[in-house]
Amino acid sequence: MERMPIEDLKALQLDRLKAITRYVYDHSSFYRQRFAEAGVTPDDIRELDDLTKLPFTRKVDLRNTYPTGMFCLPKNWVVRYHVSSGTTGKPTVVGYTKGDIETWTESLARALTSIGLGRNDVIQVGYGYGLFTGGLGLHYGAERIGAAVLPTSTGNTERQIELMQDLESTAIACTPSYFLHMAEVAERMGVSIRDDTKLKAGVFGAEPWSLETRRRIEDTTGIKAYDIYGTSEISGPLFTECQHQNGIHVWADMFLIEIIDPKTGEQLEDGERGELVVTTLNKWAMPLIRYRIGDLTIMESEPCECGRTHPRIMRILGRTDDMLVIRGINVFPSQIESVLMNIPEVGPHYQIIVSREGALDVMKVRVELTDRGFSDRIGDLMALNRRISKELKNVLNISAEVELVEPGVIPRSEGKAKRVIDTRKV
Amino acid sequence: MSEIKQISLFVENRPGRMAKVSKTLSDAGVNIRAMTIAEAGDFGVIRMVVDDPQKGYDVLRNSGFTVSMTDVLAVEMRDTPGGLYEIVSALGENNINIDYAYAFVTAKSEKAMLIMRVDDIEAARRTLSSRGVKIATPEEIQKI
Numbered sequence: 004m005e006r007m008p009i010e011d012l013k014a015l016q017l018d019r020l021k022a023i024t025r026y027v028y029d030h031s032s033f034y035r036q037r038f039a040e041a042g043v044t045p046d047d048i049r050e051l052d053d054l055t056k057l058p059f060t061r062k063v064d065l066r067n068t069y070p071t072g073m074f075c076l077p078k079n080w081v082v083r084y085h086v087s088s089g090t091t092g093k094p095t096v097v098g099y100t101k102g103d104i105e106t107w108t109e110s111l112a113r114a115l116t117s118i119g120l121g122r123n124d125v126i127q128v129g130y131g132y133g134l135f136t137g138g139l140g141l142h143y144g145a146e147r148i149g150a151a152v153l154p155t156s157t158g159n160t161e162r163q164i165e166l167m168q169d170l171e172s173t174a175i176a177c178t179p180s181y182f183l184h185m186a187e188v189a190e191r192m193g194v195s196i197r198d199d200t201k202l203k204a205g206v207f208g209a210e211p212w213s214l215e216t217r218r219r220i221e222d223t224t225g226i227k228a229y230d231i232y233g234t235s236e237i238s239g240p241l242f243t244e245c246q247h248q249n250g251i252h253v254w255a256d257m258f259l260i261e262i263i264d265p266k267t268g269e270q271l272e273d274g275e276r277g278e279l280v281v282t283t284l285n286k287w288a289m290p291l292i293r294y295r296i297g298d299l300t301i302m303e304s305e306p307c308e309c310g311r312t313h314p315r316i317m318r319i320l321g322r323t324d325d326m327l328v329i330r331g332i333n334v335f336p337s338q339i340e341s342v343l344m345n346i347p348e349v350g351p352h353y354q355i356i357v358s359r360e361g362a363l364d365v366m367k368v369r370v371e372l373t374d375r376g377f378s379d380r381i382g383d384l385m386a387l388n389r390r391i392s393k394e395l396k397n398v399l400n401i402s403a404e405v406e407l408v409e410p411g412v413i414p415r416s417e418g419k420a421k422r423v424i425d426t427r428k429v
Numbered sequence: 430m431s432e433i434k435q436i437s438l439f440v441e442n443r444p445g446r447m448a449k450v451s452k453t454l455s456d457a458g459v460n461i462r463a464m465t466i467a468e469a470g471d472f473g474v475i476r477m478v479v480d481d482p483q484k485g486y487d488v489l490r491n492s493g494f495t496v497s498m499t500d501v502l503a504v505e506m507r508d509t510p511g512g513l514y515e516i517v518s519a520l521g522e523n524n525i526n527i528d529y530a531y532a533f534v535t536a537k538s539e540k541a542m543l544i545m546r547v548d549d550i551e552a553a554r555r556t557l558s559s560r561g562v563k564i565a566t567p568e569e570i571q572k573i
Contacts, residue, residue, distance in 0.1 A: 377495045379437030381469045406471045409441050411493050
């Protein structure tokens with residue numbers, strides 16, 4: 004499948020595109036309405052280029068139909084749910100049929116195979132298990148290739164390192180920043196990842212990371228660091244680079260990708276930077292047609308040196324919106340805003356400062372105290388500070404340091420406010 | 430009986446803030462009788478007793494400060510060993526909690542003035558009066 008001639012692959016994609024278009028039209032009132040608005044029916048899809056006739060789907064559509072309004076099957080077909088952290092208070096829900104889990108698992112099994120992992124490997128999964136897709140996604144993919152899974156999930160870093168040594172992990176999957184933290188902790192413990200463990204590969208993603216970070220990881224720990232990509236709406240983590248580390252292979256029999264100009268919606272050529280759009284070809288509980296994830300990248304359709312013919316996307320260059328990824332968790336300034344707006348003791352102006360302390364992301368929220376919120380007892384102010392932190396954590400699933408400042412201190416802007424100061428060097 | 434009005438300010442813990450506060454008051458001709466700064470990391474709370482609280486409050490507020498007025502007790506204590514103990518032990522025995530306190534010495538001989546915020550100002554006043562402790566009035570603070 005992975006080396007299928009491009010022409011055959013395209014014929015397969017066309018068959019599947021026709022099928023999924025017909026399927027969503029027949030099973031989803033949401034898509035039926037969208038297609039009607041765009042003046043298109045499944046019969047209009049006769050070749051792959053006809054894809055452009057179909058309307059885009061956006062994250063806001065998932066939110067507006069929360070929780071399961073975009074499902075195409077009765078809920079008794081669903082064998083699993085994953086739920087995103089949510090942006091404006093409402094998370095997005097993704098349901099999976101048995102077949103959808105199979106597609107996801109197969110995608111990651113191919114990916115892990117492409118970086119040279121197999122049945123002799125021990126893969127330590129340091130992504131969170133639970134509603135987040137990272138842990139369980141990697142878990143199933145790693146089991147599929149016959150590797151032994153060490154499901155450490157996140158946290159308890161010293162124990163992770165002990166187990167890495169004792170059970171001879173050969174690969175780890177986690178966020179790049181967490182791995183950097185792990186390497187620092189290992190050093191303090193007197194453990195050299197290069198010399199004292201069997202680790203040879205890392206599968207890193209869920210937050211933006213740069214080629215410089217890759218070099219730093221590879222130089223300091225001696226492992227090969229691979230980029231992994233995916234997002235919960237289209238299953239979760241799905242694709243990685245192969246051993247050539249030259250772009251992320253997107254399995255074309257499962258997902259049809261385009262790069263568009265985010266402003267005009269027009270398709271762009273190979274090598275041109277634009278917004279990634281994904282159509283799921285083999286997902287049935289919640290298929291997505293021309294879904295605009297919001298990530299900016301470049302597509303490369305030429306076959307890779309490794310012989311795989313499926314298209315590749317280059318390292319994600321940024322987001323079309325202002326989403327922050329902090330310690331692998333998506334954070335939108337609007338989420339922070341909605342929390343602060345519900346606390347009368349603080350004003351409407353705020354600033355988010357993201358930095359990296361050691362290897363870990365740190366988020367600080369600066370907010371102005373109002374007259375109403377001011378008590379001249381320090382204890383009251385500390386309690387307010389703690390309360391804001393707690394409410395932020397409840398919504399964001401990540402802890403944030405809160406700094407109360409005097410009114411007028413946070414810079415105002417007449418145009419679009421610059422609310423985020425991200426000092427991380429990504 | 431009218432209470433002493435203390436001015437409290439929320440200020441960021443950075444150079445020049447206190448200067449801005451005192452300049453604002455001095456330009457308005459408001460005299461500071463006593464003050465204290467309580468710091469808590471990034472920010473601090475300045476508390477002060479001035480000769481004209483309303484005017485002080487207004488000028489600070491108009492200058493954009495986060496400011497409030499709080500009722501406090503100002504009591505005279507003997508400026509000799511045991512002076513403070515007399516007062517706080519009386520409050521403690523009557524289960525009155527002191528949120529914070531600070532003191533200054535007046536021009537009057539051998540008297541120190543203790544400023545306190547307590548959780549029950551009426552009870553504190555009754556307790557201290559019954560022990561013969563002299564409680565200052567706003568007028569007396571103004572005239573110091």
